[in-house]
Amino acid sequence: MKTTRNTAAKTAVLEIFGKSKTALSHTEIQKELNDLCDRVTTYRILDRLVNDDIVHKIVNLDGTVKYAKCHHHAQRVHIHNHAHFSCEKCLEVTCLENVKPSYILPHNYKVNDINFTLSGLCPKCFNSNI
Amino acid sequence: MKTTRNTAAKTAVLEIFGKSKTALSHTEIQKELNDLCDRVTTYRILDRLVNDDIVHKIVNLDGTVKYAKCHHHAQRVHIHNHAHFSCEKCLEVTCLENVKPSYILPHNYKVNDINFTLSGLCPKCFNSNI
DNA sequence: AATATTAACGCAACAATGTTGCAATTGATT
DNA sequence: AATCAATTGCAACATTGTTGCGTTAATATT
DSSP, rough: OOOOOOOOOHHHHHHHHOSSSOBBBBHHHHHHHTSOOHHHHHHHHHHHHTTTTSEEEEEEETSSSSEEEEEEEESSOOOSSEEEEEEETOOOOEEEETOOBBBOOOTEEEEEEEEEEEEEOOOOHHHHTO | OOOOOHHHHHHHHHHHHOSSSSBBBBHHHHHHHTTTSEEEEHHHHHHHHHTTTTTEEEEOOSSOOOEEEEETTSSSSSSOOHHHEETTTTOOOEEETTTBOOOOOEEEEEEEEEEEEEEEEOOOHHHHHO
């Protein structure tokens, strides 16, 4: 059985996620880490966190990838079916944990994963835009 | 006013889209073109087609980008709110034009674009998997 | 506390994807 | 046919992510 270790870098990454209210890209995390570790290491840490269901990966409409901490540890079936909102102005990506899409699929499709990302103006930018 | 021109490369790209039932990546299109034009040109053609609402861009869960022809020319409000299905086995991405997600959003969010992609097994692979 | 095991790391090198500037080409208009 | 500017090719670059391998260090074992 493969055991997972707590390293300085991993701890630092988790701390960054803890502080952040928005999803973060690899580059943002790397910057925040102030090059505490190599960028390859950061990639590998993120991979592990995703694999361990501690963090989930969000692919934006523009193709950029961000990561956010999971807030549903107790769930059995682990599927990230909540919506994500990507603001075109401030470029922040946030989880909308309570927004879940409902849809009707034709027969014989088996869904394993979902990406539901909305793009537009977040409340902050929406209001400052009036 | 900027006018758009019909070039050999653009015509060829449109022909490829016409023949294909699935969404295509830049690389796939380039291969299909048999290097009729430079890959940069293909990128620019795709950009223009997306801008002219002739083609829409689909970002997959794994971050790969594909393009598909639009089938709703008559619509006024042009938003690609239908689902896309990405098969984990055959790697094909298809439009599910009739599958549209319904969801309830908190106030003060303005949605301009949607990415709703489902990943799993398509009917073809689902059946051959039994 | 010392040692062993191996997960995790750093570094270098590579690969894929996408972008930009600029001179040359070519489609459309007059 | 001449003109205008949209489009192209090419070279160069940027970003993002991956891989191999020798080294380091976290955890378990003695």
